[in-house]
Amino acid sequence: MSTQNPTAVRVYLARVRSALADLPESEVEEILEDVRPHLAEMEAELGENPKVDALIERLGSPESYAAELRASGGYPPRPADAGDQTAVLKAKTGIGGSRFAFWGLVFSVGGFALFGFAAAVLVRVEPLLGLLFVTPVLAISVAYVVRKGVAPIVELPEVVKFREMAGSFRKDGNSKGLNYFRTLKPAWWVLCAAVLVVFGLLLVLRDTEAVLLLPLMLLAAVAVVWAGPRLKADRRLLWLAVPISAFVIGSMLGGAGAAVDLLARGSYGNGSYTGGYPPNSNDNYGNPQLRYGSQEVENVYAFDSEGKPLTEIYLYDEDGRPLSTTRYACEKSTGERRKIGDDNRYPRPQIERGVQDDDGHRDGYNGYRSYCQEKADVPFSAAIPKGAPAPTSQAAPSSSTSVAPPSNSAQPTR
Incomplete structure (x- = not known):
């Protein structure tokens, strides 16, 4: 390496050394040894015989680069010298x-x-x-x-x-x-x-x-x-x-x-998904407050003593607080289910989603489009226990009143 034709790195480092001249010589050498490989690598990237101006464009002036090295090494700023650079x-x-x-x-x-x-x-x-x-x-x-x-x-x-x-x-x-x-x-x-x-x-x-x-x-x-x-x-x-x-x-x-x-x-329970983020990625799930055991409740159905379904019922707890869950509706333009709010009015329409072709067939995927349908019918029939007490006008039953336990007799509609 000829000293009569110094490389851009040597010129650049010489100016850096001058900007660090107030520091002990041993520490200056240590700083320069640390940065010299990086400058050499950059010089190689800039091509054969790059100019100092090319390094300055990439790194800033040697004086500002020296100031960065001072800060990173915890050294004091350079004392003020002639001229306000x-x-x-x-x-x-x-x-x-x-x-x-x-x-x-x-x-x-x-x-x-x-x-x-x-x-x-x-x-x-x-x-x-x-x-x-x-x-x-x-x-x-x-x-x-x-x-x-x-x-x-x-x-x-x-x-x-x-x-x-x-x-x-x-x-x-x-x-x-x-x-x-x-x-x-x-x-x-x-x-x-x-x-x-x-x-x-x-x-x-x-x-x-x-x-x-x-x-x-x-x-x-x-x-x-x-x-x-x-x-x-x-x-x-x-x-x-x-x-x-x-x-x-x-x-x-x-x-x-x-x-x-x-x-x-609780991500999973008994082999079934029970967490707060259900597996359907297209649904915007919200209110998880109403639960039955570990399962989240999204809909509630009520029947009279004759087994006829009731509509437009509103649920409250013992303190008069509404038992609200998230209500969903179909987005007709996209075929997606979307959240429209929270309320305590039941039952809600059942949201049926899937894919179908223009003829309404729903048994495949290739060439099919998404559909979303709201169904208001009750998906099961309920057999009310015969021993269930008749409604009374009393505000609350006495402790001696016996209520027949509910039977597990709800039958899906065929």
Whole structure:
């Protein structure tokens, strides 16, 4: 390597060394040894004999890069020297765009985590539509850092303050723990990719329409595995890796919460499904308060002493509280069952769903369309016990009144 024609990395590192000149020489050498492989790798990516300007475009100025190294290592800021470089930088780039890029990243991280959490809790695609409001903000921020780099953002007062706080945190005896977590970074990027792929497959199993989302999940998995190891060499990749990491963390927390809730409700009982989330993925299940044993009650039928079904009855408990359950109706346009509210009026129409062709046949699937039908008839006949007492005008039966036990004589209608 000729010293008369130094490489871009050597020139860049020479300026970094100058910006770190106030630190002990041994520590400066340690810092440069740590970043030199990443810079060499980036130089190789930029092609043969790249210019220093190409490195500055990717990493920011050597001075700002040195400032980042100070903050990450917990070193004090560089003493003020001749000239106000920050003022010159702000004049060249404009602080408004850099501030939008920074807070756009913060906003995107919160949005990706929130909507990932909601989608994992419900195991549905709909919450992910909220990302349509977050992604444009992130895209504008990415466009700024690709064009201007991260140097203007590093000089923002709020970013400088954050870096100072991070440096003091490392000085307070937490550097060993942080160093340990840094060693886990490669495993974290692989874990992110695995979570994205598994989450995408779960959404497809839950809702076939999510198959359109699966390629995006796979693309994000590849992107995070590629960008994660390169973050130290190119800080612009933070705008890619950090939102994806936030989405993964949110979905992991949401999935854990859904699993705990499912276990608390009792996922399965005696071989049959009894949990709070019934297996039909197209139903919007709501009020689970009315139960008979471990089974959720969705409908109630009442009969008079002659065995005739009663309609328009309202149920209350001993304190006058309505015994409400979720009411559903058919969505004619889609053939789906939808929630329309909660009330205590019974019985409800039975919702029959399936698939059929244009002739009404319902015994196949290929070429068939979904249908939904509300049936008001009672699906069984009831034989009232002969020993049942006749209605009286008393407010409550006396303790000596005997009531014949109900017989298990309800017969399905043939």
